[in-house]
Structure formats: structure tokens, C-alpha cells
Amino acid sequence: MRFLLPLLIPLPALAEVDPRLEFAKGLLDQSRGKQEEAVARFEAARQADPTAVPLVRHAANRFMAEGNLAKAVSLYRELATATPDNLSNQLAYADFLRSEGRGDGLAEKMAGETLEMALKRFPANPAILERLFRSAENRGDHERSRQLFDKLVANPPLDPASMLMAETWSNLLFAANDASARERLDKLFQASADAAPRHSGLARAASDHFRKTDRMDVAIAILQKHAGAAPADLELRTRLGILQFAALRDQAGEKTLKDVLAIDPQRAIAHDALAKFYRQHNQPEPGREHAAQVLRIRGGDPSSFTSLADEWLAADQPKPARILLEKAAYDHPADPTVAAKLAIATRRDPETRAHASILFRQAESLLPNGTSPDPAxxxxxxxxxxxxxxxxxxxxxxxxxxxxxxxxxxxxxxxxxxxxxxxxxxxxxxxxxxxxxxxxxxxxxxxx
Structure with missing residues (x-):
């Protein structure tokens, strides 16, 4: 009877196997502590579909846990060999070699060869180029890095991910004062941003590139085109308004930021930019209004609230001072200065004067022992x-x-x-x- 025991373990090699069902049964066996049966089912599922990456990864992880790196590598190699036109599988094999064979020269060599072969099938693929570039830089092979950069940027316009990668590589490969490199990057950014005006990350990177190189007009134009193509991107529309202020296009900047706030009144950055703009242009009233909105949205330390409230009190406008200080008292309930200012503003506001007395007493109760209230x-x-x-x-x-x-x-x-x-x-x-x-x-x- 002993020779019949193996037949009791369900190895469905003699019948057609549904790999998903078999893998699920393996998980069930594993949860019941039947490790041998589970492994048998996992292996049967993988053999039924040897190019299923999740099954290969699961088996490789099992071999890695057993300390059998060679077997795990062979599984990924078989997967890559069986599917030469599947880029994801080629990358999975190369990535496994690099992650598990870190420091192993042979593994690095095999990973590089795999990627070079994949590059022949998928020319200028950014995922392959990125891995090869990283390897070349780690080796200090800058000549190879430049070759890979040339492949990446050979056919503009670039897709957004490739363009952002090209900027990073260019900054690594060329000096900041390299005029030809900058001109090349200029053209790449212009062409790529024009081809994908809705892409937020690309528009921001392109605008930042020209802003940092003192070409504010181009930086603004890129964001304007993006705003027209993607008007819902309020973050970059806010950035556009700030750049317009920086370029002394005051009316345009004011309109841009007001339009943003008409859609999203909670955008603190826009309020902050307008507050600074109005203060710089001797318009204290709207400046205070927007500064108050910043504190309402973001909060702030007690002195930020009290100094702004003092401006309103000095302008004989106790009501907005009181409303602001009520927010401050909510955020900083134990601060005696905030409590004192709130009592004063409440007293000066005709709408709330009757409630001031109790606020004065509460404010005094917050003072440290031995401390006298201020004269005001x-x-x-x-x-x-x-x-x-x-x-x-x-x-x-x-x-x-x-x-x-x-x-x-x-x-x-x-x-x-x-x-x-x-x-x-x-x-x-x-x-x-x-x-x-x-x-x-x-x-x-x-x-x-």
C-alpha cells in the first residue's frame, strides 16, 4: 500500500490544470498547515502557466526563503527567455538579478546583457534606458551615459516622463554653464510642453527651467498654455499668478489669483500672494483681508493673529479683528495675549460689547502668577x-x-x-x- 501514498497528494499533472484554481487551493492548504501539499499545488500552477509573472515571483520567493538563489534566478531566466517580446518580463529578470545579486559582478553582467538585448527589441524605451543609465553612472562610464542620453532625446517631442528624465540626466552630465546643453534642453522642453500642454508635472518643470535661467516670459507662457489646456489645475494657475507678479505684470497676476479664489476660496497660497501684493502697493484693507484668510485656512502662531488684529483695531475696525481673534482663541485657548486682544476687540465691537466683561475676566485668569495685564x-x-x-x-x-x-x-x-x-x-x-x-x-x- 505504501506505493499508493503519493497518489493521495493531488498533483494534477495528468489532467489539465487551471493555474488560478490550483494556486488558490495551494493557499488554502498552506493556511491549514499542509505545506507539502501547498508547494505541490503552487508548482503545478506554475508549470501550467510558466509565463505568469505572479506565479514565477511566488516560486522565486519560496526558493529565496530556502536559500536557493540559483533556482530563483533560473525561474526568472526561463521566463525572460520564453517571452523575449514581453518587456515587463525582461525588466523583471534584470531587476531581480540586480536586487538579489548586488555586489556580484556576474549578476550585474547578466542584468546588463539582458537590458542591452531588450534595448535592441525596444529602441529608446525609457524604462530600459533609465536602468542602463543608472548602471553606467555607477560604473563611472560617462561616455556610455552620454550615449544613452542621446538615445533618450533623439526624437522630440518626448513624452512627459522621458522629458523629466532627460532634464535630470542633463543636469548630471553637463555643467550648469554649458550653453549648448542648455540650448538643447530649452528646445526639448519647448517641444515636449507644446505637445502635452495638459501635463502638470511637465508644465511645472518646463516653467521652472526657464524661470531659473532668468527667462520669465517663457516660463509664464508655458504656464499660460497649460492653464488654457487644463483650467482645473488650480495649483499651477496659482503659480502662474505668482510668476506674473514677479515679472511685474501686476494686473494679470491679480486677475489670475482672483480667478483661482473664485473657484477655490480655500487656496491659502493665492491669498498669501495677494496679501503681500496689496501691502506692497499701499492697499492695506484688501491686504488685511487676504492675510486673515491665510490665518483662517492655515492657522498660525499667536503673534501672527494678534499683530494682524492690531492693524484692524488701529484702523477702527474692531469687528474683523474680533472674528480673527475668535479663530485665534480656538487655536490657542491658553494664550493670554490672544485672550486679552479678543476681550478688547469684543469690547470695541458694538455688536458684541455686552459680552466683553466675561472675556476680560477669562483673559486675566490665563496670566501667569505675578504678571500684570498690559496698559491697553x-x-x-x-x-x-x-x-x-x-x-x-x-x-x-x-x-x-x-x-x-x-x-x-x-x-x-x-x-x-x-x-x-x-x-x-x-x-x-x-x-x-x-x-x-x-x-x-x-x-x-x-x-x-
């Missing part, structure tokens, strides 16, 4: 205390604010002096002191 905070919070009829506390805050203002804050000091004088006058007390305060205020800020 003291002066503004005094107004809330006055409304709450807490006159002595308000007077104390106003006095502290007057003492705390720096010498150059003359306008702020004068305003606080007048505020304290007005408080005393409304209380019918300290008339002489109130007059003295007003005189001092007038000396600091005669405009009042």
Missing part, C-alpha cells in the same frame, strides 16, 4: 467696570494703565488720562485733578 487691557477693561458701577476698581485700573504705558505711547496715554478725567467729572469729584489730567493729555496729544 487695563484701560479697556476699566470701561466694563464703569458700566458695572464698580467705580473704585475702574479708577484703580485707569491709574495703573497710565503708569504702565511706555513713553512713546503718547496717544494711548492721553486717551486714558481723558477717560479718568471724564470719570471724575461724571462723579462731580476731583475737579482740579481732572483739569490737570486734561492739561497733561493735551500736552501729549494736542489733536484732542
Amino acid at each position: 487691557f487695563l484701560s479697556e477693561s476699566a470701561d466694563c467696570l464703569i458700566e458695572e458701577k464698580r467705580i473704585p476698581a475702574a479708577e484703580d485700573r485707569l491709574r495703573k494703565a497710565i503708569r504702565a504705558f511706555p513713553p512713546d505711547a503718547k496717544k494711548e496715554t492721553a486717551a486714558t488720562l481723558r477717560k479718568l478725567a471724564g470719570l471724575w467729572e461724571s462723579q462731580n469729584k476731583n475737579a482740579d485733578a481732572a483739569r490737570a489730567l486734561r492739561q497733561r493729555a493735551d500736552s501729549l496729544d494736542p489733536a484732542k
Whole structure:
């Protein structure tokens, strides 16, 4: 009976085998711990379809796990030999030789020969050229590298992947000041970008090439053509607007970026470019609006929020300052400076003035022990205390604010002096002191 045991292991060599089904059964056997049966099924599946790359790869990995590199190599070699017109299989064989035979001169030689033979069947194929170029560079064979470069760029326009590869190779092979190499790359980029204007990566690379070589007009023209061919590419349309600003085409740049924001108001880079543009051209209001959008979208550190809010407060526009600082308080809930500025803006905004008192108290609670509020905070919070009829506390805050203002804050000091004088006058007390305060205020800020 012993001679019958092998028949119990299902080796379907005598019948027609469905390689997919057999491989699936092998996986099932493997999951059940039946390793011998699984291996037999895997091998039967591979023999039924010896050119199926997944089956070859699976078998090769199994042999590699067993330490049998020679058998794994033979599987890939048989695959490549059986399918000479299948480029993927030739590349798989060469790549396996290089990855598993790294440092082995014979394996490198066999991989190179495989690729050279494939190149004869598939002339100027970028996948083959890229592998041969990498090998030549590793060997220091720059003459061969140049030959491969010439093959790659022999028939422009190039497809986008080949053009991007050609740029990389050119930068490796030729000096930055090589005029003939640059001219050649210029023509390749122009022809290839014209042939594939919708390709984002190629348009960006071509534009960057001309921008970096101080030919901004060409860089802009390439992006303009791309924008016409692929208007949904808002990233490069934004880049176009920025380049137009850099080339002093202000109206065009402004229109380009506004058009982008009309489609996608969340594009922070466009807001940032417009904010800088308006500030440079003495248009603070739109500059602040776009700067605020950048902070709303990207966020920022507390000082970024408070400095912009200060601009609005100085322009007597507390509402946008308050809205911005509400975002800042959400992002930085424990920051005392943000909380203080929010309380001040809330107090100055007529729509929210009634809610300011609690914000002042919350802001003070965030201050480190032993730290006093800044004078602007003291002066503004005094107004809330006055409304709450807490006159002595308000007077104390106003006095502290007057003492705390720096010498150059003359306008702020004068305003606080007048505020304290007005408080005393409304209380019918300290008339002489109130007059003295007003005189001092007038000396600091005669405009009042």
C-alpha cells in the first residue's frame, strides 16, 4: 500500500490544470498547515502557466526563503527567455538579478546583457534606458551615459516622463554653464510642453527651467498654455499668478489669483500672494483681508493673529479683528495675549460689547502668577467696570494703565488720562485733578 501514498497528494499533472484554481487551493492548504501539499499545488500552477509573472515571483520567493538563489534566478531566466517580446518580463529578470545579486559582478553582467538585448527589441524605451543609465553612472562610464542620453532625446517631442528624465540626466552630465546643453534642453522642453500642454508635472518643470535661467516670459507662457489646456489645475494657475507678479505684470497676476479664489476660496497660497501684493502697493484693507484668510485656512502662531488684529483695531475696525481673534482663541485657548486682544476687540465691537466683561475676566485668569495685564487691557477693561458701577476698581485700573504705558505711547496715554478725567467729572469729584489730567493729555496729544 505504501506505493499508493503519493497518489493521495493531488498533483494534477495528468489532467489539465487551471493555474488560478490550483494556486488558490495551494493557499488554502498552506493556511491549514499542509505545506507539502501547498508547494505541490503552487508548482503545478506554475508549470501550467510558466509565463505568469505572479506565479514565477511566488516560486522565486519560496526558493529565496530556502536559500536557493540559483533556482530563483533560473525561474526568472526561463521566463525572460520564453517571452523575449514581453518587456515587463525582461525588466523583471534584470531587476531581480540586480536586487538579489548586488555586489556580484556576474549578476550585474547578466542584468546588463539582458537590458542591452531588450534595448535592441525596444529602441529608446525609457524604462530600459533609465536602468542602463543608472548602471553606467555607477560604473563611472560617462561616455556610455552620454550615449544613452542621446538615445533618450533623439526624437522630440518626448513624452512627459522621458522629458523629466532627460532634464535630470542633463543636469548630471553637463555643467550648469554649458550653453549648448542648455540650448538643447530649452528646445526639448519647448517641444515636449507644446505637445502635452495638459501635463502638470511637465508644465511645472518646463516653467521652472526657464524661470531659473532668468527667462520669465517663457516660463509664464508655458504656464499660460497649460492653464488654457487644463483650467482645473488650480495649483499651477496659482503659480502662474505668482510668476506674473514677479515679472511685474501686476494686473494679470491679480486677475489670475482672483480667478483661482473664485473657484477655490480655500487656496491659502493665492491669498498669501495677494496679501503681500496689496501691502506692497499701499492697499492695506484688501491686504488685511487676504492675510486673515491665510490665518483662517492655515492657522498660525499667536503673534501672527494678534499683530494682524492690531492693524484692524488701529484702523477702527474692531469687528474683523474680533472674528480673527475668535479663530485665534480656538487655536490657542491658553494664550493670554490672544485672550486679552479678543476681550478688547469684543469690547470695541458694538455688536458684541455686552459680552466683553466675561472675556476680560477669562483673559486675566490665563496670566501667569505675578504678571500684570498690559496698559491697553487695563484701560479697556476699566470701561466694563464703569458700566458695572464698580467705580473704585475702574479708577484703580485707569491709574495703573497710565503708569504702565511706555513713553512713546503718547496717544494711548492721553486717551486714558481723558477717560479718568471724564470719570471724575461724571462723579462731580476731583475737579482740579481732572483739569490737570486734561492739561497733561493735551500736552501729549494736542489733536484732542
